[in-house]
Amino acid sequence: MAETRASRIEHVAAASVAVALAVLALKAGAWWITGSVALFADALESVVNVAAAVAALLAIRLSALPPDANHPYGHAKAEYFSAVLEGALIIVAALLILHESWAAWQNPRPLDQAPLGLVVSAVATGVNAAWAALLFRRGRAGRSPALLADARHLLADVVTSGGVLVGVALVALTGILWLDPLLAALTALNILWSGTRLMRESVGGLMDEAVPAETLARIRELVARNAEGAIEAHDMRTRHSGRFTFVEFHLVVPAAMTVTDAHDICDRVEAALKAELGNATITIHVEPEGKAKHRGVLVL
Numbered sequence: 001m002a003e004t005r006a007s008r009i010e011h012v013a014a015a016s017v018a019v020a021l022a023v024l025a026l027k028a029g030a031w032w033i034t035g036s037v038a039l040f041a042d043a044l045e046s047v048v049n050v051a052a053a054v055a056a057l058l059a060i061r062l063s064a065l066p067p068d069a070n071h072p073y074g075h076a077k078a079e080y081f082s083a084v085l086e087g088a089l090i091i092v093a094a095l096l097i098l099h100e101s102w103a104a105w106q107n108p109r110p111l112d113q114a115p116l117g118l119v120v121s122a123v124a125t126g127v128n129a130a131w132a133a134l135l136f137r138r139g140r141a142g143r144s145p146a147l148l149a150d151a152r153h154l155l156a157d158v159v160t161s162g163g164v165l166v167g168v169a170l171v172a173l174t175g176i177l178w179l180d181p182l183l184a185a186l187t188a189l190n191i192l193w194s195g196t197r198l199m200r201e202s203v204g205g206l207m208d209e210a211v212p213a214e215t216l217a218r219i220r221e222l223v224a225r226n227a228e229g230a231i232e233a234h235d236m237r238t239r240h241s242g243r244f245t246f247v248e249f250h251l252v253v254p255a256a257m258t259v260t261d262a263h264d265i266c267d268r269v270e271a272a273l274k275a276e277l278g279n280a281t282i283t284i285h286v287e288p289e290g291k292a293k294h295r296g297v298l299v300l
Contacts, residue, residue: 009142010064012135013057016150019131020049026124027161034117036171037104038164038183041097042121045157045191048093052086056150073281076241080206086149090195097188101181108177111168118165118172125161128154143278160187208239218276219247226272227251229265234293247273248283252292262286 027043030036062078065071111117132154139147167183170176210216216238223233236249251269253262270282 009138009144009147010057010060012138012147013053013060013150016053016131016135016147017050017057019127020046020053023124023127024050026120026127030117030121030124033113033120034111034168035109036111036114036117036168036180037100038168038171038180038187039117039121040100041184041187042157042161042164044093044097044100045090045160045187046124048086048089049154049157051089052150052153055085056147060144060147073241073246074244076244077206080145080203084199084203084206086153087195087197087199090153090191091199094188094192094195097184097191101184101188104181104184105178108181110175110177111172111180114168114172118169121161121165121168125158125165128161129158132158156190160190163187163190208241211238211240211245215245215277219273222272222276223249223269226268227265229253229257229261231289231292232294245277245280246283247277247280248285250285250287250291252287252289255288255290 024043024046027039027046031039031043059078059081063074063076065075067074132151135147135151135154138144139151164183164187167179171179171183211219216236219238220236223236227233231252231254233249233251236247238248239246251262251266253265266284266286269284273282274280
């Protein structure tokens, strides 16, 4: 099942490259038709989308490799590197757009064939919106940081493109030429914010952040419910690594309990956690009751 899920994620990532190329062609065409610097900014972000989609595909393929002697915990963190790269590319694109915006502000020019360019750009935006929705569904189902990063970036692109479309239409209707570079600059600032947030979240994954509080509460509940016969559990630690969750803790059992009985408890707990978490690695250190930190209740 895990292999099937990984394969599906890879197929979606490969399709993202094709979608990004198609959207880039449409947005570049809209810019070429109109000469709008705001539409140029929108097209430049699509260049980043293509590069990011390729990076995500490579990272997902690498993360699916099984553990080996040099990487005994697997390669799942490769997806976080892809997300960090995407954030860096977004920031570079934002700076390039700001440069072009300043040049256009100093020398504004009227738009050519604005209605046709707007239609082409609107089609590209619609494609991005539909694909972002699909990426969110597949990324959450497969717990893929790379797909979710791509989805968030595309969603930001959709919002930005919508604003650009409205703004360029206003330029065409009013003839106020400085609106075009102003929109491009605002687009760049929005992209810059998106890129920095994405990098911050990805670095958190590389730094082995714990699971969210609600997930941790659910893990504690499942351990307490399935560890009947044990005295307590303590010193729990958790972390995410791409699609995988790592959980480890100490389980205190009665001194007279056999190794087989203690092992059965661990099996029950592991089965419950894996059923809840999906791809999970559970490490349980069994200790005699003299190691208990509390008495009379299963404590996490």
